[in-house]
Amino acid sequence: MSELADIGMVGLGVMGANLALNLAEKGFRVAIYDRGQANRAALASGAFGTSFIDCATEDALLEAIRPPRALVLLVPAGTATDTALSALAGKASSGDLLIDAGNSDFHDTRRRTVELEALGLAFLGIGVSGGAEGARNGPAMMAGGSRAVWDRVAPMLTAIAARHVDEPCVAWLGPDGAGHFVKTVHNGIEYADMQMIAEVYGLMRDGLGWNDVQSAGTFQDWAQGPLASYLVEITAEVAGATDPSTSLPMLDVIADKAGQKGTGRWSVIEAQKLGAVASTIEAAVGARNLSAATALRDALATPATAPFGLDGTTLHQALHAGKVIAYAQGFGLLARASEEYDWDLALADIARVWRAGCIIRSTMLDDIAMAFEARPNTSLLTAPAFRDRLTTTLPALRQTVAAAALAGLPTPALASALAYVDQLARPRGTANMLQGLRDYFGQHGFERTDREGSGFHGPWVG
Numbered sequence: 001m002s003e004l005a006d007i008g009m010v011g012l013g014v015m016g017a018n019l020a021l022n023l024a025e026k027g028f029r030v031a032i033y034d035r036g037q038a039n040r041a042a043l044a045s046g047a048f049g050t051s052f053i054d055c056a057t058e059d060a061l062l063e064a065i066r067p068p069r070a071l072v073l074l075v076p077a078g079t080a081t082d083t084a085l086s087a088l089a090g091k092a093s094s095g096d097l098l099i100d101a102g103n104s105d106f107h108d109t110r111r112r113t114v115e116l117e118a119l120g121l122a123f124l125g126i127g128v129s130g131g132a133e134g135a136r137n138g139p140a141m142m143a144g145g146s147r148a149v150w151d152r153v154a155p156m157l158t159a160i161a162a163r164h165v166d167e168p169c170v171a172w173l174g175p176d177g178a179g180h181f182v183k184t185v186h187n188g189i190e191y192a193d194m195q196m197i198a199e200v201y202g203l204m205r206d207g208l209g210w211n212d213v214q215s216a217g218t219f220q221d222w223a224q225g226p227l228a229s230y231l232v233e234i235t236a237e238v239a240g241a242t243d244p245s246t247s248l249p250m251l252d253v254i255a256d257k258a259g260q261k262g263t264g265r266w267s268v269i270e271a272q273k274l275g276a277v278a279s280t281i282e283a284a285v286g287a288r289n290l291s292a293a294t295a296l297r298d299a300l301a302t303p304a305t306a307p308f309g310l311d312g313t314t315l316h317q318a319l320h321a322g323k324v325i326a327y328a329q330g331f332g333l334l335a336r337a338s339e340e341y342d343w344d345l346a347l348a349d350i351a352r353v354w355r356a357g358c359i360i361r362s363t364m365l366d367d368i369a370m371a372f373e374a375r376p377n378t379s380l381l382t383a384p385a386f387r388d389r390l391t392t393t394l395p396a397l398r399q400t401v402a403a404a405a406l407a408g409l410p411t412p413a414l415a416s417a418l419a420y421v422d423q424l425a426r427p428r429g430t431a432n433m434l435q436g437l438r439d440y441f442g443q444h445g446f447e448r449t450d451r452e453g454s455g456f457h458g459p460w461v462g
Helices: 014-025 037-044 058-063 079-089 106-118 131-137 147-160 178-207 212-222 230-240 263-274 279-291 294-300 312-341 347-353 364-374 384-407 412-424 431-442
Strands: 007-010 030-033 052-055 070-073 097-100 122-129 140-145 170-174
Touching: 007 014, 007 058, 014 030, 014 037, 014 131, 014 147, 030 037, 030 058, 037 052, 052 058, 058 079, 070 079, 070 147, 079 097, 079 106, 097 106, 097 147, 106 122, 106 140, 106 178, 122 131, 122 147, 122 178, 140 147, 140 178, 140 347, 147 170, 170 178, 170 347, 178 212, 178 230, 178 263, 178 279, 178 312, 178 384, 178 412, 212 230, 212 312, 263 279, 263 312, 279 312, 279 412, 312 347, 312 364, 312 384, 312 412, 347 364, 364 384, 384 412
Parallel strands: 007 030, 007 070, 030 052, 070 097, 097 122, 140 170
Antiparallel strands: 122 140
């Protein structure tokens, strides 16, 4: 029995192989299965080879794991995951645990939870962030499913998680799809954060006339202090890199077209369904879509229309303000989903999980965790520490968006962040006109400021 594996790993691509190595390094015995024999052989013959049991078939995989079994799947989201789960479910025993650690749509995770539990199997959906490096050296992990089921594998997953001041960046967050939803919103915030960074880089390049070396040095400086984060750190490295084949700045040879795998889009779709606002994420997704319209962009290309006239300090504060607003929208979306799906998400715990291992890790998350600890069910923007941050930085965001607009330089995510705060700051906005128009052409009715109730109509309705 001692020779049996503690856990199984299905799918040995970059993420799966690195998670398997992480588990092996922490002293766990891992049964590995992949249709590609070369992927299995690479692990079995490597430095931790004795910690792996190479399984050529699904039957061999199940026989190699100590019951009740726990198996982690890291295969492409969607149909491939359904196929893999179905194959294993047909062979597994009652009480066995299947763990989807891929980038799955949380709706799929909710469906799979019901289907697998009906077969007597346990199921967890775990969002894993940090890329290949995180998987190997310590990812941030967001678990959804039964708490009792989570407790079965918590020691193993805690052992391989990233650490922030020795606190593991892994947590059970709620039932069924909670973990995968939190990972989706993490990626949505990542989209917004990267888009704002790219916009500020563009203002440095096209507004201030800086070369990439100047931009790299500035981002390197910004990686200390309130903007300290993984994304700002690697922005400095990307901006300062040289292409080895041409000796040109690396950014000069990277095509101006951004790809995406869908999780940012999922965040926007879910925000719309839930009636939450994720305008910075929406702007980031739209900007990536528009980047692919190269023929249209070439046809409409025009030079900047006016001097930009700002400085690096103003851009620093503008990025700071935008980042705060993007986080506020992301956590607002999490809060709305928690209410809708009865997940009881602990926003402070989510902030703590994101402090290390994941792509959006930053020093700001410590303050976010403390803010939600003190006031669990409020907007981040109302927390004193973040209200003070915006008081200091919002003027710079306003200056930056205005100067960029006058110069013809695009800042869609920064501009959407500013519009969001400005709309929140108006006790009386313009929705009264919208309601008047809706009532005029559709007799939809409206509420009045001087009477209780709803369903009132204007004089245009006979």
